[in-house]
Every structure is written in C-alpha cells, then in structure tokens.
Amino acid sequence: MEPARPTHNEQQRLHALHDLGILDTGHEDRFERIVRVAAYVSDCPVVAISLVDEQRQWFKAKRGLAVNQTSRSESICGHAIQQLEPLIVEDTHNDRRFADNPLVTGPPYIRFYAGFPFSLDSEHLLGTLCVIDHHPRELTDACQRALSDLARIVEHELIMTQQNVIDPLTGVFNRRGFYREVNSYLTDDVVIEDQHTLLHFDVRQLQGVNQRYGKHAGDKVLKEFAGCLTDVFGDLGWIGRLEGCEFAVLLIQQDVDAVEAQLDRFYLRLCRRLSLERYPFIYSVGLAHFSQIDETVTLETMLLDATSDTRRYAVPEETRHIG
Incomplete structure (x- = not known):
C-alpha cells in the first residue's frame, strides 16, 4: 500500500480546513442532498463528502458507510487531494497504490473509486466528493461532469460557511x-x-x-x-x-x-x-x-x-x- 502523503501546502491547507469549524459537526440537509444526488447520478452504493484532516478523513455526509472517519494514511481521498483533476480508479486491484489497502481488502471493499476534489480557493484542496463501488466500472463523461458540478456545489456551501452566512443550528x-x-x-x-x-x-x-x-x-x-x-x-x-x-x-x-x-x-x-x-x-x-x-x-x-x-x-x- 502507498500511504497518502501530505500536500505541498499542507499547513496552509489544514489552517483553512480548521478555520471553517466544520469538522465533527452534525448532519446538515444541504450536504446530505448533495450525497443523495451524487448516488443517483453515479449509481454507486457508497458516496461521501470527505474532509481530509491531519491524521484522518472525516465524512461530513455519507451514504453506504458504517463509519464516520478512517485513517488518512489509508484514504484514497488523501491521494485525490494531491491534484485539481478528479482521481478515477476503475479497478483498485490493478493499481499498485491501493491493491493491498485495508479499505480495499476489507470494508467497505473499494473496487472502484472516483474522487472530485474541492477547495475554497482552487489551491488548498480540503477534501473530495467521492463515489465508490464494490465492482470495477467506468464513469461516462456526462456522469463525470455532473459529479464535478456537485463538487462545485460543495465548495459553494463551504464558502457560505466560511462567510458566516449559514445558520449553524438549521443549516439554512x-x-x-x-x-x-x-x-x-x-x-x-x-x-x-x-x-x-x-x-x-x-x-x-x-x-x-x-x-x-x-x-x-x-x-x-x-x-x-x-x-x-x-x-x-x-x-x-x-x-x-x-x-x-x-x-x-x-x-x-x-x-x-x-x-x-x-x-x-x-x-x-x-x-x-x-x-x-x-x-x-x-x-x-x-x-x-x-x-x-x-x-x-x-x-x-x-x-x-x-x-x-x-x-x-x-x-x-x-x-x-x-x-
């Protein structure tokens, strides 16, 4: 397994993430809706909005996952935030970075992964909107565009949080x-x-x-x-x-x-x-x-x-x- 490594601007990225104050907060409909639409668009059984912290990835919203966080070193999202473009792995068993990853060989048994990074400034990538399947597969161009658009909506919601325009109790x-x-x-x-x-x-x-x-x-x-x-x-x-x-x-x-x-x-x-x-x-x-x-x-x-x-x-x- 190739562990996820820190980004080239890791300290600034973590500062931006922690400043949001969104880690370990409760369910919010605005993010749950994005996950539901992503699941529908991709027809994937597992979808998450993953925020990559220093030692963990934490899921702000999720579908098909039994846990709220996993180790960053094992996270494929930790690899996805190394680049602005989506990271798409059609078969993890054929990718030396992930073939023996515990999240591939054990629950949630990731065989297909597609992560669409998001940020507040196009530079400090905070996490991904990711879709996962238990079987190898491909995403159509139309599906990739739709998921990219949904990742931009995640960005918009995070910017709204950053600008203190969201009510913390209700999420509106x-x-x-x-x-x-x-x-x-x-x-x-x-x-x-x-x-x-x-x-x-x-x-x-x-x-x-x-x-x-x-x-x-x-x-x-x-x-x-x-x-x-x-x-x-x-x-x-x-x-x-x-x-x-x-x-x-x-x-x-x-x-x-x-x-x-x-x-x-x-x-x-x-x-x-x-x-x-x-x-x-x-x-x-x-x-x-x-x-x-x-x-x-x-x-x-x-x-x-x-x-x-x-x-x-x-x-x-x-x-x-x-x-």
Missing part, C-alpha cells in the same frame, strides 16, 4: 446570508421572472416546548422545521432563518395555486417528521405575491406585506394519523 441561510442572496437577486438588472412569492414563517409557543421538554426539544423543532422547508421549497428559491423562531422563503415562478399546494405539503411533512416527538406548537404563515420587481420592491417591503396578513397552523401533540 442566517439573516445576513438570506438578505445578501435575495438583495443581490432583486438588484440584478437581468431579472426576467414575473412571479415572486415571499413567505414568512413564525414558530409560536416554542418557549413552552423548551420549558416543558428542555431546550433540546425546541432545537429539534427548529431543525425539523427548517428541514421541511428545505424539502418542499429548497429547489424553488431561497430559505433563511431571520432570527429566533422566524423563517422566510422567497419563491420564484410559482403561481398562487402552486404555493398553496406547497404549504399543504409542508404542513403534512412537518407533522410526519415530528410524529414521534409529541411536541405541540403553532406556526403562522404570511405571504405576499409580486408580479413585477422594480426599484420600489425591496426585501423589507416584501416582508412587510407578507406579515400583514397571516394564517395559523397547529401541529398537534398526536400527529401519527395526519394525512
């Missing part, structure tokens, strides 16, 4: 990030979409949940709430946690009927996600539709319109039979 934009992204969009001279909807969500009675069940319960509600927002609206616009119990969503090109159907889906999904927790609470939703964006329309005016007329939804203590 914080107020700063949401305002920055939406205002950048609204002030773009080439906005051509003619349907915009601003949704404002306010989770009520969370203090009672905290007092009755503990703060971990309130955090659980907020994380599940944000997760359901992402599941339903994540591909349709921007989602942000404005503060405390308030969230906002800006949707693009969704008509009134579509938005109403999405709000119903969100309610049912939220009830199901919390069906085992039995934390009753209420949330309110305000919305405002805009057919034209000009200099008079700002995020502040959108929020003002959205909060002027709200409706309430109750998540009951017993949710198992809803929907």
